[in-house]
Amino acid sequence: MKLKLNINNKFYNTNIDGDESLLDILRKIGFKSVKKGCDTGVCGVCSVLINGKPTLSCQFLAARAQGAKITTVEGLGKKADKIVDLIVSEGADQCGYCGPSLVLTTYAMKKELKDPTVEKINHYLTGNLCRCSGYEGQLRGIKKYMGVK
Ligand code: FES
Ligand code: FES
Incomplete structure (x- = not known):
């Protein structure tokens, strides 16, 4: 079937099979920042904003x-840089596989949480797995971005 997708405010026409996931189509179109991890809804690395x-x-x-x-994450442009810089400044950048989804989720969280706390941040980020970092450095950077001590 034919599909017209609005990705980062640009339209893409593509052909898909009815059972194809958005993940596979995004990667086919060329958005390789959208990572494939578990492919079963557990790891979070395939997250995009819809x-x-x-x-x-x-x-x-x-x-x-x-x-x-x-x-x-390409669609965030410079808005992603601030999040990335804060995470990197805490020494939490390792393989980077979880980075694009974590940055997108953090960006959405900032817009959504009106009164962020450490507990609310942890809850929001549940399901964003990182196989390298142990989360503490990432969380320090994200707390700074959220204005939470
Ligand atoms: S690849 Fe989608 S949740 Fe792991
Ligand atoms: S930095 Fe490697 S998966 Fe998170």
Whole structure:
């Protein structure tokens, strides 16, 4: 079937099979920042924003994305830099595989949480697994971004 996707405010026409995931289609189009990890909805590295909400693209049928606004980390542009810089400054950048999804989720969290606390941040980030860092450095950087001590 034919599909027209709005990715980072640009339209892409593509052909898909009805059972293909948004993750696979995004990577086919060329958005390799969207990572494939578990492919079963556990690790979070495939997260993109759909209409501003973090969404596991491996669990989202591409066909359902027609008409939605999809954002990958490339679409954040300079808005991603501040988050990345804060995480890197805490020494938490290792293989980077979880980075794009973590940055997207953190960006959405800042918009959504009106009164952030460490508990709310931890809860929001549940499901964003990192196989390298142990989370503490990432969390220090993210707390700075969120304005939480
Ligand atoms: S690849 Fe989607 S949750 Fe792991
Ligand atoms: S830095 Fe390697 S998976 Fe997170």
